[in-house]
Every structure is written in structure tokens, then in C-alpha cells.
Amino acid sequence: MPLRSRIDRAIHSAIADAQSPPAPPRLASALEYAVTPGGARIRPTILLSVAMACGDANPVLADRAAAALEIMHCASLVHDDMPCFDDADVRRGKPSVHKAYSEPLALLTGDSLIILAFETIAQDGGRDPSQALELVLTLARRTGMPFGICAGQGWESESKVDLSAYHLAKTGALFMAATEMGAIAGGQEAEPWTELGARIGEAFQVADDLRDALMDEASLGKPAGQDDLHGRPNAVTEFGVEGATQRLRDILAGAIASIPSCPGEAALAGMVKATADRIIPEPARHHGRPPVPGE
Amino acid sequence: MPLRSRIDRAIHSAIADAQSPPAPPRLASALEYAVTPGGARIRPTILLSVAMACGDANPVLADRAAAALEIMHCASLVHDDMPCFDDADVRRGKPSVHKAYSEPLALLTGDSLIILAFETIAQDGGRDPSQALELVLTLARRTGMPFGICAGQGWESESKVDLSAYHLAKTGALFMAATEMGAIAGGQEAEPWTELGARIGEAFQVADDLRDALMDEASLGKPAGQDDLHGRPNAVTEFGVEGATQRLRDILAGAIASIPSCPGEAALAGMVKATADRIIPEPARHHGRPPVPGE
Numbered sequence: 001m002p003l004r005s006r007i008d009r010a011i012h013s014a015i016a017d018a019q020s021p022p023a024p025p026r027l028a029s030a031l032e033y034a035v036t037p038g039g040a041r042i043r044p045t046i047l048l049s050v051a052m053a054c055g056d057a058n059p060v061l062a063d064r065a066a067a068a069l070e071i072m073h074c075a076s077l078v079h080d081d082m083p084c085f086d087d088a089d090v091r092r093g094k095p096s097v098h099k100a101y102s103e104p105l106a107l108l109t110g111d112s113l114i115i116l117a118f119e120t121i122a123q124d125g126g127r128d129p130s131q132a133l134e135l136v137l138t139l140a141r142r143t144g145m146p147f148g149i150c151a152g153q154g155w156e157s158e159s160k161v162d163l164s165a166y167h168l169a170k171t172g173a174l175f176m177a178a179t180e181m182g183a184i185a186g187g188q189e190a191e192p193w194t195e196l197g198a199r200i201g202e203a204f205q206v207a208d209d210l211r212d213a214l215m216d217e218a219s220l221g222k223p224a225g226q227d228d229l230h231g232r233p234n235a236v237t238e239f240g241v242e243g244a245t246q247r248l249r250d251i252l253a254g255a256i257a258s259i260p261s262c263p264g265e266a267a268l269a270g271m272v273k274a275t276a277d278r279i280i281p282e283p284a285r286h287h288g289r290p291p292v293p294g295e
Numbered sequence: 296m297p298l299r300s301r302i303d304r305a306i307h308s309a310i311a312d313a314q315s316p317p318a319p320p321r322l323a324s325a326l327e328y329a330v331t332p333g334g335a336r337i338r339p340t341i342l343l344s345v346a347m348a349c350g351d352a353n354p355v356l357a358d359r360a361a362a363a364l365e366i367m368h369c370a371s372l373v374h375d376d377m378p379c380f381d382d383a384d385v386r387r388g389k390p391s392v393h394k395a396y397s398e399p400l401a402l403l404t405g406d407s408l409i410i411l412a413f414e415t416i417a418q419d420g421g422r423d424p425s426q427a428l429e430l431v432l433t434l435a436r437r438t439g440m441p442f443g444i445c446a447g448q449g450w451e452s453e454s455k456v457d458l459s460a461y462h463l464a465k466t467g468a469l470f471m472a473a474t475e476m477g478a479i480a481g482g483q484e485a486e487p488w489t490e491l492g493a494r495i496g497e498a499f500q501v502a503d504d505l506r507d508a509l510m511d512e513a514s515l516g517k518p519a520g521q522d523d524l525h526g527r528p529n530a531v532t533e534f535g536v537e538g539a540t541q542r543l544r545d546i547l548a549g550a551i552a553s554i555p556s557c558p559g560e561a562a563l564a565g566m567v568k569a570t571a572d573r574i575i576p577e578p579a580r581h582h583g584r585p586p587v588p589g590e
Binding site: 018019020021022023024025026027028031079082084085102103104105107108110111112114115116118119122123129130132133134136137140141143144145146147148150151153154155156157158162165 | 313314315316317318319320321322323326374377379380397398399400402403405406407409410411413414417418424425427428429431432435436438439440441442443445446448449450451452453457460
């Protein structure tokens, strides 16, 4: 089964459980609204790719872990969109949850999805409780305090920011969760896989910076040039478009080099390369690439 | 060690872990603010009392479970106080978290505490992963959708309310979590302990109704007579003060009768009786009690 189908089926199954009677109907509907149609599902795709590279020892648990990670990501988007944070009216081309349902229901949707993420992993516990518990712990560490996405968001309320901790927690944490959880579900140690997740997260950060600098509002789906406008640190401001593009390619080369020895190492390297091609914005694709003979 | 000390020590230890560097300082401070000084810590007290009645097979895990349950309860208070719900300026005699820190930090505090609750249980997983995982699952079911406190709160956004599901989820769920998690940490099956939690929850609901009807704003610490004012279902409106007080005593007698056979059955029954005496508001204490000779 293609990865996307495995992921969507696992998410759908978790949401359906949470919607069972006697669930209050509007909140039940908001849970599904928040996770569909979904973006690229990039984090769970990385998780399953790592699990498969490790041999996919426990595919049911891997699917649950992938669903949990994406559900947690969606929860963070629902809360980030709320008026007290980004006050975003639109997400993935449709009204954000607080616009479509109300602020109280958006707050509860985020809370319920965070809880559902842990429940989804724990439900498969009978067969291998140690692995499931390690997945719970890893997901918690990469989402809460002091290392997770909550910590990342928390830095935005500080007058003096630890930039390295901020980026690692805000953008990197869920990618580290993806590779670590993939390894655990695949029956391997998590730690050797942390660097791959951190580097992929870093690459996404630079790709975001490039998109912010290069694309207009229409293609971006949100106001462009925001980093420059707000004086936020941005790889393009620091290195220029060519330098930032080269940096992105270097980071991904480092990511590929960091992949631990495993049965599916080559296929995983291919997946990371394909990701790189997808995330570099079109106007920057000709930069920082080795010349191709005859091109 | 007295239960209160065990509980406070376990909570403090969990919060201290979440505050470790590189945590953003204001969010780190808000986490501690949200769980201190704490109210009666009634839910973790019930949890530990049940674990001890079952033989307290794994006191470290029981302490972590108790801390997790109280941390989750505090998270729900932080989010409930926010402007889009109760818009409460004061909680436990000091400014609510969004008043003291800001709305974004209150939202993140709740999210971080929910995650910390699961992390706290999972951290002790090495020794008995099956028990720890069952605790994670039970806490999730009693807090998320469709049965937990999120579902309870969700019913308040519906035009047509399933009152039984609403009360069970809103007030009962964390008490059921308390008895079930106590049993699991004590090495027993959870299911036979569900009724005790449900009945204690019901008793607290009636006690709340009595307090709302009988006490003035000064003693209550919030506006009184709110149920009558908003036409909310209330045991006093339905049965009168005497009837509601008798009902509360009946429910607690039923709670005591439901305690499964276990080594510490008598001590646990004593704890439930003492709870009853504490939660019945002073003006109702002379109602519905069997006459005491010579009194």
C-alpha cells in the first residue's frame, strides 16, 4: 500500500474512534475538519520511510505512530491559527477551525487532538508495550517543554531569544520526532536517527526562508517578505538566494550522509533527495546545483 | 510520607524537568504558576488512596500517575479560564494564567501541561511498560474525546445537550480516571474501580449544586446562584436542599458499597466518608443525616 494511503487510513481510524457516540457532534466534526484534507503529510511520510528502512518490524504500530505525529502537527496548526497567535482566517485553502467552528471549539479541538495522538499510540500497546511507551515518550519530548514545539512557540513570548533553541524546537522538533519514532517502530534505537531529523528540519527552515524571500503572496498563500519586514533571522538575508540554496543542498547532503546503516538505506536516501527537490522553490532550483553535462 | 507530600513532590519533580534549559523562561515560569499552590489535590489523593488500598505495588509509578492526573486537571483549569471560555480573572485567589502571563502563554501552558502529564507517566516505563502504557491510555480516554473532559466541555457548544453524557464527561471523567489509574498503579484491573470514581464524581456534582444554591459570593469566591440564573440543571432545583443533601449521602454510601474487595478496603471507605464530610457545604450538614443519640 502506498505510504499516503497507510497514513490517511490510520488517521481516519483514530478520528473515527474519537467521534464515536456519545461524542458532542460539533466537536466531533471539528476534529475531522482539522486533519483533512491534509497537506503533504511530510512528517508521517518520513516516519514510515524510516520504519521501512529499518525493516518495518511492526507496521501496525508504525502506522499508529505516523497518525499520532500528523494528528499532533494538525493540533499545533489549529492552536497556532487562533486569534491570540497568528489570527489566521485560512488554512490549507479553507477557513481555519476557529473561523469555521468558533474559538472555544478550536481550543478544544487542539486539546482533543493532542490527547488523541497519545491515545492512538497507546491503543496498540498490548503487543509491544515497551516500544509503544517509548513512542509516547518521544512524541511528548518533541512536542512539550523544554525541547518541543510548545517550547519553540514559547520563545516567541520572550524579549531575548535563544535562536538555536528556538529553531530546533519550533521547526526541527517534529522532524526529529519523525525519524526517532520511525526507528523505534522499526525496532531500532532512536538516538542514531536524531541527526537525520534535525537536518531535514533545518532544510525545511531554509526552504521556508527562500519561499518567504522569493515568492509572491499569491503563490505563497500568505503575505510574502514577512521575515525581512519584521527583521526576523532568515538564511536569504544572511547568505543571499544562491548562498541559501547552496546551504539547503549541503544540509540535505549531510542528512543523507547521517543515515545509519540499515536494510533500506538506499531507498531512504532517495526519499530525502526527492524531498529536497520538492521543497526548493522553483525560482531557486538553478542555484547551487552541480552543472549537468549537456544541459 | 503523607499523601499530600507524595503528590506535591511528584508534581514538583515533573515541572522541574519541563523547566530545564533550554526552556523559554516565561513559559517555564507559567507552568509552575499553573500548578501551585494547588487546591485540595483531591483527584490524586483518591488515586493514591486506591493504589494503597490495592497494596501500593509500585509506589513510584503511582506517584507519577497522581502527578499526571493533577497536572492534567490544572491544564484544564488554565484553558477553561481563558477569555473564549469562562473569561475568569482569578483562580485559587490569584490572577488566572492568561491574566498573569498573557493569552498566548496560557494556551501554551495548557498544551505543555497536557503533554507533560503523558510524559510523566511514560518516563517510568522501563520497569513496567504494560502498566505505564495502560495508565497513558486511561488518562487519554478520560480527558479526550468522546468520553473525557474535552467532550464534557464540548457539550457546552451544542444547542441540544445529552445531559447524562455531559455530566459524566465534564465532572465524572477525572474521578473515574483517579480510581482506575489508582487500581492500575496498584497492580489491579481498572474496570471494577470505575463505579467508585463515577459515584464520587456524581457526589461532587451535587455538592457543587448545593454550594451554588446555598453560599454567597464571598464564601464561594465566585458569583453565587448561577445555575438558577441560567436555568442550568441543578440537584437543588430538582430535589430541594434537604433532598439534594440526602441524595449526596446516598451516592457516597453507594460509592463505599462499590469498593471492590482489596487489602485496604476499610481505610479507603474511611477516606470516602471523610471526603463526604468535607464537600457537603456547612449550611446543609444537618440535612439528611441519621439522628445521633444525645445530639
